[in-house]
Amino acid sequence: MSAPRPSSTPLPPPFQALSADDPHEVGGYRLCARLGAGGMGRVYLSYTPGGRPVALKVVRPELADDVEFRHRFAQEVASARRIHGLYTAQVVDSGADAATPWLATAYVPGPSLQQVVHRYGPLPERAVLLLMAGIAEALQAIHGVGVVHRDLKPANVLIAADGPRVIDFGIARAADAAALTGTGVHIGSPAFMAPEQALGRPATAATDVFALGALAVYVAGGNPPFGEGPESTSLYRAVHEEPDLGRVPAGLHRLLLRCLAKEPADRPTTAQVIEAARAHPAIGGQLRFAEDWLPQQVGHEITRRAELPTAPAHLPTVLATLPGIGIPEQRTMALGHPAQAAEAPEAPEAPETPTVAVPRAGRRRVRTALIAATALLVGAAGAFALLDPFGDGDSGAATLDAASYSSAYSGTELTSPDHTYEFDLKAGQVVPQETAAWYLARSATEFIVPEDSDAYLAPDGPLALADCIQGLGSRPVTSLPFSALADGQAFCLRSRSGHDVAVVRVLSTAADDGPVAISLDYYRHDG
Structure with a gap:
């Protein structure tokens, strides 16, 4: 197996501007930026009425029209709302019966484990053990309410400064289940699926422990334990072959091999995983997510995602008074935190340059308005040269041939x-x-x-x-x-x-x- 190489390209920006086809409000939550998109739908940044950030997932239209998906989605959300683990992203609200179903969870200021390993390479042995303990505790909370995750993988674990957060134990599974049209089709990600899943047998808590072991192999060595080939190949290896731990530190082999046992009964419980991590020499008896538990560059990425996009509350009011701009009210409300209808506060004497979520269709018009507004607020002719929030001015466009x-x-x-x-x-x-x-x-x-x-x-x-x-x-x-x-x-x-x-x-x-x-x-x- 070839050595994994960290990517030379930076991670995508954590907050992206709302585009013309994005909604501006979902379930009473005003959207501020897009966090990402995938096969299940799009994820947006919003805030609760009290100002806490949330990640709001809106499912894709074709899923919204699927009766079976809606039924399963409502069931999964009801189960997820009973989970209250410190290492899970808490479900805070949902709209299972909405025209387009949605789910709001606590916002986690950090990248996924998959993004971290892809960009920065495998993590140190101590960090892997801490992650295993935190994820195992998350699984305890999930299993405690009778739920099995069944799709634990690096993309479903976010990394925050104080440890991991397990996500997506509802929407993805509901979507996958709704797509099943016959026997022999599996729910989960092949590279991290247990043998019983590959064989179509019921998933249990031990199934998630196997996935935790496979995830830890990926985080410690850069590759899943059974390779990244076609689905059929990965599933065959998971059932019949031993995992490849060639790039994993030797000190982790014993624990990971126990987690990856072919028979569910031979795997440790989540409590035993936590105890094994605590007793490991690299941990020293105390499981603590101290400031230095992650490599420095990963810590910087977490800091970047903690700097949430905001806009001064007075900015929409100033723009609305400028002649000829005509920005719709719902667009201006997307510029900052959601708020109940209220009078805008007075503008401060020296406002900061705002970070603005701007839809594609109105980009140039809003950009021009922002420059004009800044000139009025700052009162200086140089404001036009200082503010270029999008960095793609007309001067550069002429070179695009x-x-x-x-x-x-x-x-x-x-x-x-x-x-x-x-x-x-x-x-x-x-x-x-x-x-x-x-x-x-x-x-x-x-x-x-x-x-x-x-x-x-x-x-x-x-x-x-x-x-x-x-x-x-x-x-x-x-x-x-x-x-x-x-x-x-x-x-x-x-x-x-x-x-x-x-x-x-x-x-x-x-x-x-x-x-x-x-x-x-x-x-x-x-x-």
């Missing part, structure tokens, strides 16, 4: 087996969802445009770089449903930060969340 690009690669054919995999545009690879810095994700019915990118769909025929640049500037799109894409049709994406361009040719689209194949050309902007 085909001559300013060089080809990084072309004709690279890639296949995503299902919605849990996305296309890493810079690397030209297929990777697990939510791991690529610049990505093209997909669901069962559409391609998902990255939040920090523009897209253009060619009417027909091939798509040259020059055509792509012209189309992005004149006819951008925000939706790429499979129903509008014929085999051989092309579209392109442009990163707003680096202006790099990816040209995608569709080879085949999905049927019932099946494989999606594309051919990819990547052009690097040299300006």
Whole structure:
């Protein structure tokens, strides 16, 4: 097995601007930014009436129309709301009966374990033991109310300064279960599934302990214990072969092999996992998430996610008084924390530059308004030069022609087996969802445009770089449903930060969340 290599690209920004097709309010919660998107739906940052941040998950429209999904979703949410572990993301509200179902959990200011390992590489032995103990305690809380997670994996564990938080023990399972149309179909992620899951047998608390062991192997060594190949291969190895711990520190082998025992009865309980971690020499008898429990760069990423986007409460009022701007009220409310209807406070004498969630469609208009508003508030001619919150001014746009690009690669054919995999545009690879810095994700019915990118769909025929640049500037799109894409049709994406361009040719689209194949050309902007 090859040695895992940390990614050279930074993690995607934790807070992304709301786009034109994002809602501005869900279940009475005003949305401030998008946190991410995946096959199940989109996740937004909002706040409770008292000001506590929450992660609000809104399921995809096709799931909302599925009666079986709605039934299971309501059941899973009811169970999840009974879970009160310190190492779980508490479910605080939900709308299972809403036109589009949603779920609000406590916001965790940190990346997922999958993002951490993909970006920074495996974690030290002591950190792995602390994580195992914290996750085991989370599993105790989950199992204590009669729930089995069944899909514990690195993407479902977030890392905060005071330890891990286990998430997603409701929405993903409900969606997977609703998609089952026959026997022999499994709920879970193959690389972290226990043998009994692979064989279609009932999942128990011991099933989650196996997944915890597999997760720990990934965090300690950079690869799952049974490889990352096709689903059938991973499941076969989980049932018939021994785990590969070649890159895992030797001091962890005994505990991990116990967790990964083929028979559920041979695995330790969650309490025994916690005790084994506490007794390990690397821990020294005390399980404490001190300031130095994580590598420094991971701590910096957590700090970055703790700096929540806000806007001075007076800013929407100032913008509303400027002539000719005409920003809708619901857009201005998306600029900062949610609040009950109230009078705006007086503006301070020296306001800070706001961090603003701006929808794609009104981007240039709002940007101009912000510059004008800052000039009025600060009262200085230099304000126009000081405030450029989007960093893509008109002066740079003139350089975006085909001559300013060089080809990084072309004709690279890639296949995503299902919605849990996305296309890493810079690397030209297929990777697990939510791991690529610049990505093209997909669901069962559409391609998902990255939040920090523009897209253009060619009417027909091939798509040259020059055509792509012209189309992005004149006819951008925000939706790429499979129903509008014929085999051989092309579209392109442009990163707003680096202006790099990816040209995608569709080879085949999905049927019932099946494989999606594309051919990819990547052009690097040299300006």
